[in-house]
Amino acid sequence: MLLYFDLKTMSKSLFKSTSVVVSMTMISRVFGFIRDMVTAHFFGAAAQFDAFSVAFRIPNFMRRLFAEGSFSQAFVPVLSEYQKKKSEPEVRQFINAMSGTLGVVLLGVTMLGIIFAPWIIRLFAPGFETQGDRFDLAVTMLRINFPYLMLISLTAFSGAILNTYSRFWVAAFTPVFLNICMIAAAFWLSPQFTTPIIGLAWGVCIAGIIQLLFQLPFLKTLHMLPRPRINFRDPGVTRVLKLMVPALFGVSVGQVNLLVDTLFASLLMVGSVSWLYYSDRLMEFPLGVFGVAISTVILPHLSRHHATQSDQSFSLTIDWALRAVLLIGVPAAVVLAxxxxxxxxxxxxxxxxxxxxxxxxxxxxxxxxxxxxPFMLVKILSAGFYARQDLRTPVRIGVIAMIANMIFNVLLIWPLAHAGIAMATSLSALLNTGFLFYFLRQRGFYHPREGWRLFTVRLIAANVVLAAWLWLGAGDLQTWMTHHAMWRYGHLLFLLGSAVVIYFAALWLSGIRLHHLLMREQQPA
Known part of the structure; x- marks a missing residue:
């Protein structure tokens, strides 16, 4: 009975923390949509926006790869262990050493990025050199945007500390400032330049400064505001750096694949990079709001369960996260398709x-x-390995998925053009998910609770109902493209609003209840 209440309390805590992150991230994504609407209005899918997409994606990719990817997955488990087993002065000493060491590494990477910007563009967008002035414009904007890598990586470092201490909302809300700065830049800064798109690049750089400054007062409240000390020999720093090296290809494989996609898209007709950018932005909405939110919340929990050798709680946390992701991820895929x-x-x-x-x-x-x-599931399943400081497995799987993505690109890009690039990314994500799940089960890190078969049948039934409703309601695309804006907004809001009601009603009629997400004392299936 005591175990039941402990598990029930844990699941409520996870649900509450996730709800906070989802709410804050939702605000950010709404501003993100406004940002994309503004940039689409002013810049469209022309050559200049192709250049900006590449110049922005490269430091953004490196931020996700190093800061939110390998660094966070290595740093959070070590910090959680320090929090559990070390004194507060030792925790602060570790944070000080980590901030100084990370800062000097980021400064070096930023300087190299600015110097070698032309070669970086040649690497990731080789098709730009042969098509107009996209290459020179991309180089200029990459040099403006590269300091954003250092600023936002330090912001991610601060956010990782706040998340470990359960201040989830701060890091989740921070991206709002990027969207606000880019909107403001499009309206007021871009007109000041002969080439207006350059103003958008400066908006990104300004946003990095504001985002970092926003988080510092919250660290001070926790008495964890870093006093940077460069110390590569600090035991905690050494452990993080050792964990980071193999983690580079782990949870961030999706980001590597997106850059590979950009490389292939640069070889296609003008506009291909932009079409992929806008479609990716819509895909990022459910992924960022729910997938990232859930993985962000469970990683500190999983790390603490591993540190205290609570294997059953570790498995139950993964099980809860998988069910929560599927309840949101599957209908999100249906809606976007x-x-x-x-x-x-x-x-x-x-x-x-x-x-x-x-x-x-x-x-x-x-x-x-x-x-x-699959993208959402990868984040959950990878967290299961990173929390246990097992980085070799995700690395090997990530490399396989990345190679598969390249092969799929070569096979699909010619018959399907830019849509083939997107399909290749999705197929590699499916492969990544399958391998991660297999090895979590094989090594005994995860034991599914009872009821998965029935849960799956009910989930499929509810999504079939959802798909049928949307297909009937959407009608012909030509109708949407010829109607005025108010009709489109009204019809879309009606369809999406009714879809939410119909989906959850179908879940309820099939037998799924909210309390089914609460963890119970059950035997593994």
């Missing part, structure tokens, strides 16, 4: 983003939709 065209038309078909762009972007969005749920 069925409603790709109407959503893109409603959100972006204004100004320089025309009907042709909507049709092309909807092709890649439909292909990306297949990978939404």
């Amino acid at each position: 069925v409603m790709a065209g109407p959503m893109l038309s409603t959100l972006f078909q204004y100004g320089r983003f025309n009907a042709f762009d909507v049709i092309q972007a909807s092709k890649s969005l439909s292909a990306f939709a297949i990978g939404i749920t």
